[in-house]
Every structure is written in structure tokens, then in C-alpha cells.
Amino acid sequence: EARFAGFGASGRNGGWLSGLAPGHRGLLAKTYGRDKVVAWQRTLNAAVDEVIDVANRENIEADIVKGGNLDVARNPAQARRLRAEVDEDREWGTDDVVVLSAAEAAERVRVDHLVLGSFNPHCARVQPAKLARGLADVVERLGVTIYEQTT
Incomplete structure (x- = not known):
């Protein structure tokens, strides 16, 4: 050092x-x-x-x-990409990453126009x-x- x-x-x-x-x-x-x-x-x-x-x-x-990592989508295109990221994470061994509905994601963070979320612990x-x-x-x-x- x-x-x-x-x-x-x-x-x-x-x-x-x-x-x-x-x-x-x-x-x-x-x-x-x-x-x-x-x-x-x-x-x-x-x-x-x-x-x-x-x-x-x-x-x-x-x-x-x-606290894990929370990602959010605010429009349908972002939601599609977020679902694809979750699927990819699962394919590569992160089996416990989850998709969160708008309501579930809103329990963790307040974001305008929230469509979908994901959580990686x-x-x-x-x-x-x-x-x-x-x-x-x-x-x-x-x-x-x-x-x-x-x-």
C-alpha cells in the first residue's frame, strides 16, 4: 500500500x-x-x-x-428486459432471484409508474x-x- x-x-x-x-x-x-x-x-x-x-x-x-439488490421497470419495454435478466440470472446459477409484481416492488420502494421489479438477495x-x-x-x-x- x-x-x-x-x-x-x-x-x-x-x-x-x-x-x-x-x-x-x-x-x-x-x-x-x-x-x-x-x-x-x-x-x-x-x-x-x-x-x-x-x-x-x-x-x-x-x-x-x-439488503439485496432491487431493480425496477417503469414501462413495458423495461419490464420485458427485467424479466429476461431474471431468466438469465437463473440460467447461470442464481436460482433465488425473483420477479416482483408492481405491488410487491412498491412495498420496498416508491417509484412513479412502477410496472415490475426484481430482487436478488x-x-x-x-x-x-x-x-x-x-x-x-x-x-x-x-x-x-x-x-x-x-x-
């Missing part, structure tokens, strides 16, 4: 733990195979709970709240600097040397 653990990007990210897959899983499957991409997606999903479990076990107070809010510093403290207690103030 150029300054100290948690100072840079690790302590300033968007503030969430997410199993949402970056990139295009279909393209990844062409290179690595479908089974490996499904396993990767399931690992991404499980990683959210693993980070939360480690933080709890090690008493790291990082303001973590596992594999997402949590986190204070990234607290998590990074807490993890640094844990690994140092375990005997790991973190090289800080380096370039």
Missing part, C-alpha cells in the same frame, strides 16, 4: 458487496465452459455471505447490511474503509505483514 491498508481503492469503493456478475456470462462460457461460469456465479453469490461471516466472526464493525451495503482496516487488523494479528508507506 502506498499509504496504509484501506486508504486507496479498497477503502473507497462503491460501498457494497455484490454477487452481480460483471461482464457477459455467455462470452465467458464460450472460453471456459458453461459449468465453470455457473460455478463462478455461485461463488460470487456465496462470497457476499463469506465476507459478512468473516466480519461477524472477527468482530469487524463495517456497517454491513445485507446477493448484495450488501458496507463501509469499505472500515472493512479494509478491520481485515488488515485481523491478518496482522494472524502474523501477516502488510507493507504500507511503499511505492
